[in-house]
Amino acid sequence: REVGRVNYAGLRERIYTQYIELLFESGHLREALEVAERSRSRAFLDVLATRSAMKLKNMGDMERLRKLRTIQYNRDLLQGNPFIGPGFKEALERHSEESPSTAEGLAVQDLAVVPSLSYDELRALIPAGTGVLIYYVTDKNILTWFVSKGVLRGRRISYDDKLKRLVKKMSTLSAVALTETLDRLGETLLSDFITDISTPAYQKLLVVPHRWLHHVPFCALRVGGKHLIEYKPVVLNVSLTSLRVVPRVPIGSDIRSSKVTVLGDPRHPSYKPLPGARVESDEIARLFADVE
Numbered sequence: 330r331e332v333g334r335v336n337y338a339g340l341r342e343r344i345y346t347q348y349i350e351l352l353f354e355s356g357h358l359r360e361a362l363e364v365a366e367r368s369r370s371r372a373f374l375d376v377l378a379t380r381s382a383m384k385l386k387n388m389g390d391m392e393r394l395r396k397l398r399t400i401q402y403n404r405d406l407l408q409g410n411p412f413i414g415p416g417f418k419e420a421l422e423r424h425s426e427e428s429p430s431t432a433e434g435l436a437v438q439d440l441a442v443v444p445s446l447s448y449d450e451l452r453a454l455i456p457a458g459t460g461v462l463i464y465y466v467t468d469k470n471i472l473t474w475f476v477s478k479g480v481l482r483g484r485r486i487s488y489d490d491k492l493k494r495l496v497k498k499m500s501t502l503s504a505v506a507l508t509e510t511l512d513r514l515g516e517t518l519l520s521d522f523i524t525d526i527s528t529p530a531y532q533k534l535l536v537v538p539h540r541w542l543h544h545v546p547f548c549a550l551r552v553g554g555k556h557l558i559e560y561k562p563v564v565l566n567v568s569l570t571s572l573r574v575v576p577r578v579p580i581g582s583d584i585r586s587s588k589v590t591v592l593g594d595p596r597h598p599s600y601k602p603l604p605g606a607r608v609e610s611d612e613i614a615r616l617f618a619d620v621e
Contacts, residue, residue, distance in 0.1 A: 342368070346467050353472050358483040359448035362474050365465045367445055369539070369568040446570055452476060454572040460531040460561075462522060463569060466540040475522045476569075477531065484521045492517065496544050500601065508551070515550035515557065518542075523552045526560050534561040537569055589617045 345368040352361035446454075455461055455478060465472040471486040495510055502510060519526070526534055534557070536547050547565065548558040557563055566572070593610025594603040 349465060349472065350467055350470070353483060353485065358474060358481055361472065361483075362451065362463065362476070362481075363446065363448055365463070365472070366451060366568055366570045368465075369537075370570050446573075448481075451569050452478065454569060455535070456533075456572075458530070458532040459535055460526060460528070460533075461535045461537065461569060462519075462526075463537040464518075464539045464542050466542060471518070471542070473518075473522070475525050477525075480525065482522070482525065486517060486521075488517070493541055496541060499544070499546070511546075511549055511551045511556075514545060515552040518545070518547075519550055519552045519557060523560070526557075531561060533564060535564045535566060535569075537566055589614075591617075 345364065349361050349365050349368065352358075352364065455476065457478065459477065460480075461474075461476045463474040463476060469487060471488055473484045473486060475482045475484075492514075496514070499507065499510060525531075538545060538547070548556065548563045550557045552560075591610045591614045594607035596602075
């Protein structure tokens with residue numbers, strides 16, 4: 330069953346990619362963006378489903394309790410979420426009330442749906458004063474959109490495996506080599522849109538990466554001798570559609586009254602320590618010393 334699911338997912342992704350490229354190359358930028366966002370949402374939902382597969386049968390008492398708490402938490406978190414199908418809440422309620430020894434596994438992907446938003450609906454999600462840079466990676470090209478309330482531009486960027494490998498080994502580069510890499514990536518990924526990004530009408534830039542571009546430190550990329558973060562504050566997100574469920578904070582709002590979680594330098598055997606990230610997170614935490 331798992332092999333069949335993987336094969337089907339791969340086929341579905343190829344079909345999505347070919348269709349998006351066809352729309353983009355034929356000048357249908359709006360339609361290409363709509364399909365790209367739907368593809369992104371489906372992929373994110375599959376990840377959620379895989380990590381949320383809940384098998385409660387024949388587990389120890391502590392593990393059963395932990396799983397039930399997870400179900401209850403997800404029930405509260407996902408209530409009213411437009412990504413979730415009508416049967417999801419009822420299923421969570423039912424599984425939360427059942428005994429841990431008799432509850433069956435809950436397949437999230439069987440109960441969830443992916444919203445299909447039009448271009449106008451997607452554009453309406455963009456906060457005022459925000460420009461959005463959206464990437465979609467195919468086998469040979471990076472399809473890129475710059476979107477705002479009144480602007481839509483598209484650009485196809487060709488790339489090779491060298492660029493992909495360069496991104497993945499950035500953490501091992503010397504200072505000189507890293508600067509050269511940031512210049513090269515900035516020229517490749519940002520130069521065609523830097524005029525739009527620099528426009529005073531935008532107070533913030535939202536970047537939506539795709540696939541291996543999630544490893545790119547967009548804030549540090551250099552264009553015209555300046556880092557991207559020197560042009561505008563930069564926010565990263567998994568998709569434009571996700572803005573539909575993310576609480577909006579108006580630009581210039583005082584968020585110090587909000588609850589804040591600061592993450593930095595996670596401990597993991599597969600990753601090297603990040604002392605700079607630890608210092609940065611400590612400094613941010615001090616700004617919110619009076620907040621939970």
